[in-house]
Amino acid sequence: MEKQIENENGEENLLDNLTLMTMNQLEILTGRAYRTIEKKLIDYPPDQMRGKAKLYIPKNVLPLIFDVSESGGKTGLERERIKFTQIKSEKEKLLLEKLKGKLIDLESVRIAWERVLSVFRAKLQIIPGRLAEILFSCESSTEIEDQLRTALYESLEELSNTNESEFTEGDPELFEDSETTGEDND
Numbered sequence: 001m002e003k004q005i006e007n008e009n010g011e012e013n014l015l016d017n018l019t020l021m022t023m024n025q026l027e028i029l030t031g032r033a034y035r036t037i038e039k040k041l042i043d044y045p046p047d048q049m050r051g052k053a054k055l056y057i058p059k060n061v062l063p064l065i066f067d068v069s070e071s072g073g074k075t076g077l078e079r080e081r082i083k084f085t086q087i088k089s090e091k092e093k094l095l096l097e098k099l100k101g102k103l104i105d106l107e108s109v110r111i112a113w114e115r116v117l118s119v120f121r122a123k124l125q126i127i128p129g130r131l132a133e134i135l136f137s138c139e140s141s142t143e144i145e146d147q148l149r150t151a152l153y154e155s156l157e158e159l160s161n162t163n164e165s166e167f168t169e170g171d172p173e174l175f176e177d178s179e180t181t182g183e184d185n186d
Contacts, residue, residue, distance in 0.1 A: 020048055020055035029058065030065055040065045119162060123155045 023041075027034045044064055046054035097103040131151050138144045 018058045021058050022053050022055060026056065026058070026061065026065065030062070032065060037065055040067075120159055123159050124152075127151045127155060 021029065023034060023037055026032075026037050030037065041056070041061055041064060044056075044061060047057045047060065048055040094103060098105070127148075131147055134147055135144050138147060
């Protein structure tokens, strides 16, 4: 004999008798579009998977689909407020990290790398002028190779010893240490 499930008013609760339903079945049950249901359930994981089909317990998802909380109030506005608060909190965390010097503005990084590569290019472009006469007097390819290698290593060594002020020229805060951020350097 099948047991009837009744609520506190003595009425049968139909939602308790419904089994797992697919998105298509929920679409038919609710009269809502498939995409609408999909958007409403985006943050709600399926109760079960059967192949590619997502299965949901209607009792759990119908309030989400219709934007009704169990207390009868609307949850859409509440969810939007929660999202807004989370976004605001994330923004404040990022701002704090930037103020601490743990985050650098993307544009500042781009400018700094542009300057580093510019200095690197200039150091390499000096090599031919420096070696022209020396290479002209070389008698073997091995001697030319040695001269080129020596000049390249010297240029790379100069580059590694380059003062950071060459990269931050015109923008002294570009590579500012996190300890000096926001402090007076009198």
